[in-house]
Amino acid sequence: MTRQHAGDPDFRWRGENVSRVENLSDIVFALVLTLAALQSIPSSFDELVGLWRGAISIAMCFALILLIWRTHHIFFRRYGLDDGWVTGFNALLLFLVLIYIYPLKFMTDFVVNYFTGGFETAAEVTAVLTLSQVPVLYAIYGGFFAAVYGVFALLHAHALRHADALELTAQERSWTRFEVEFSIGTVLLSLAIIALAFVLPDAIAAFSGILFAMMGLIAWVCSARANARVLRAGSATS
Amino acid sequence: MTRQHAGDPDFRWRGENVSRVENLSDIVFALVLTLAALQSIPSSFDELVGLWRGAISIAMCFALILLIWRTHHIFFRRYGLDDGWVTGFNALLLFLVLIYIYPLKFMTDFVVNYFTGGFETAAEVTAVLTLSQVPVLYAIYGGFFAAVYGVFALLHAHALRHADALELTAQERSWTRFEVEFSIGTVLLSLAIIALAFVLPDAIAAFSGILFAMMGLIAWVCSARANARVLRAGSATS
């Protein structure tokens, strides 16, 4: 009871115990965190001190993976679903996370090196990445982001279809629909940003990622809609 | 309750909690998925883009491993058995999955490279594999498939022997027998395909794997038999 109270006031948690789908996923997430964190063993003091750049890069990967894990965790706690569709969507999510972990590490390493002076000459930078390749980069990483939120949309839509069997309250239905809408919004935003990166001139395209801040706006709109639905349902029953 | 309802209408689930045998197996499965997914960290944009072939190959390994995991998962949920025999059969299954993961990756890499133009000359292909080696290949991979389904046959036969202690209903007994029959059918099919690959001329032998589609036929026949048993049991008690 305490767990539920503290963590998630709007929902009754149907999946109290850790199911095997969750267990398998946790292990994959933990392995992905470990792969993200692996650096070479330092063999001298100088190498040890040089690890700080890697630590920043690892922190960025951690933040993204744990964001995905948290959404995954809450989904399974709230609905406790464990059927073939959930296994399938979940497999897709694990697949995405596993094949993208090294590309993510590559990207965060690049960003950290770029902004902390890890590259000594401009030639070192272009050996890794040139400005004209940035749109494809947006397609690769934006595609990952869109795919992950696409899976979240599918999972929550699946929960919504089983709302009666799960005995979801009107409030719970409304917040489940919020998750679907927010996820779809994020997918569309990602696709729009990818399109923009290809359309805009290269020098500006690199900054189109700033638009991901609009996720806050999407969350705000969807949340307002969810609250309105809860209020309507409340006045209808009273 | 919701979990069971959504996932498996024919069975009462006896193993609600994750036992340690399952936990150990989940970790091994997750590690195997991770091993299948490991690629080298890209060091430049060009290497990053070149990872797409690996992604297809990984997806194929994932599909096969998760198919095995799903059968394993349902077995433990349904019967909740945890004795010496189950530990032993399970150890055999983990052993098979662990020693075959790299050979599987080798095979899917080869297939993906072959069909997407990853090899530049025919000499590159034959350096990896020649047509005359195909029958042995069928023996290696068909043998894996036969062994995995052999273990599933043994596990379900073991559950059937303890049907009284587990208080299986007539319907549950019938569907457990279905699993035994389907698994044995798959073992025999695999052995037949291996035999065929050795008997047929090399050029045709490579395609004998198409016959694995007959698993659908086996499932259909065994399922018809299971339904007939359920009906007979139903009319006998009424």
Next chain:
Amino acid sequence: MTRQHAGDPDFRWRGENVSRVENLSDIVFALVLTLAALQSIPSSFDELVGLWRGAISIAMCFALILLIWRTHHIFFRRYGLDDGWVTGFNALLLFLVLIYIYPLKFMTDFVVNYFTGGFETAAEVTAVLTLSQVPVLYAIYGGFFAAVYGVFALLHAHALRHADALELTAQERSWTRFEVEFSIGTVLLSLAIIALAFVLPDAIAAFSGILFAMMGLIAWVCSARANARVLRAGSATS
């Protein structure tokens, strides 16, 4: 019941089942233990015998990691909290443990080599580490220690803020406060030792780590304060 009785007489355990945050953490801890233990596969008898130095170094890493794991374990058993703050603090802890495991192994390897004659000449030692680098070393490892205990202080302070919702008894509140005080004391001690390592002359600075023995004194003071609080609470209610 037996579990609680044997392990922790002062507390009622609120988190009986393993939650997903704990599961994820356990996997990361186990991976860290494995990373700490990895050595190369010996290829001859002589290499096999040469592994004994590594074994001592691994044992030292194990002791430190399992000390952290034990505190982590008891926290989750006692309070069963699972909200956003706990997930966040926990993520920070996993991050610290993962990025520090190889630096720790580097340090223990160095210490074991140094004291068991693993280095043949003084030049080999200074190639890895010179005396003037010792203060920075204290900053790196003392910083890790301070950060870990800082997270423990935050976690227990968080539990204390939810004391009413968790229905903690007066005794449990007092011992939770003990954990907060002891953790903060350890953080301050670590920072003082780092400062000392920079202020003292190099030859003496290397030994400032001996002051970590003062953790026993901190534990003793905080524990006396906790017992006094329990007594006061007992006399107030009677």
Next chain:
Amino acid sequence: MTRQHAGDPDFRWRGENVSRVENLSDIVFALVLTLAALQSIPSSFDELVGLWRGAISIAMCFALILLIWRTHHIFFRRYGLDDGWVTGFNALLLFLVLIYIYPLKFMTDFVVNYFTGGFETAAEVTAVLTLSQVPVLYAIYGGFFAAVYGVFALLHAHALRHADALELTAQERSWTRFEVEFSIGTVLLSLAIIALAFVLPDAIAAFSGILFAMMGLIAWVCSARANARVLRAGSATS
């Protein structure tokens, strides 16, 4: 209920749920199994076929690790203990298994190569191992075996000390004592075999391992003693 019935007729299982100590251990065991199973990814058909020797060697490591895991598993199911001593003994066990996995793989690889003609000349064998090194080898591996069974003896003795708190029946006490006696017997046998390997001439010393078959005799004697105790306790109460 079914789980207990099928697996362990003499004991009531006190630890139904998987505790965190067990979870951590399972992950370490699964990682050890995976490390034992890792081979290089084959890059051609010939390398693929050459993996069969490794598979035999892996199977031998698996058998030994799963034997240890099974004893560990049953201990935690039966007594459900989770205090500081158990954590400590368990940490020692994990440490032993982790540092010995590569040495074990080295040994099984050698044995498999030796008996299946993996070495082409006698010089290749002696480059890895000479006859005069065999006694030290017995000390290394016999020491591992003795240490593992020493930990099992300590764990079961610890359970026996808490017999009243755990409410063990007379039968359960007797079979717990059996585990203590059998473990101590195995420790003494291992030490005797090591001593013998040093005392005997080299050519014979290599075969002193055959005496491990005497574990069957030890099990038989301890089991007879346990049955006698159960009978005595039965006649005393009637």
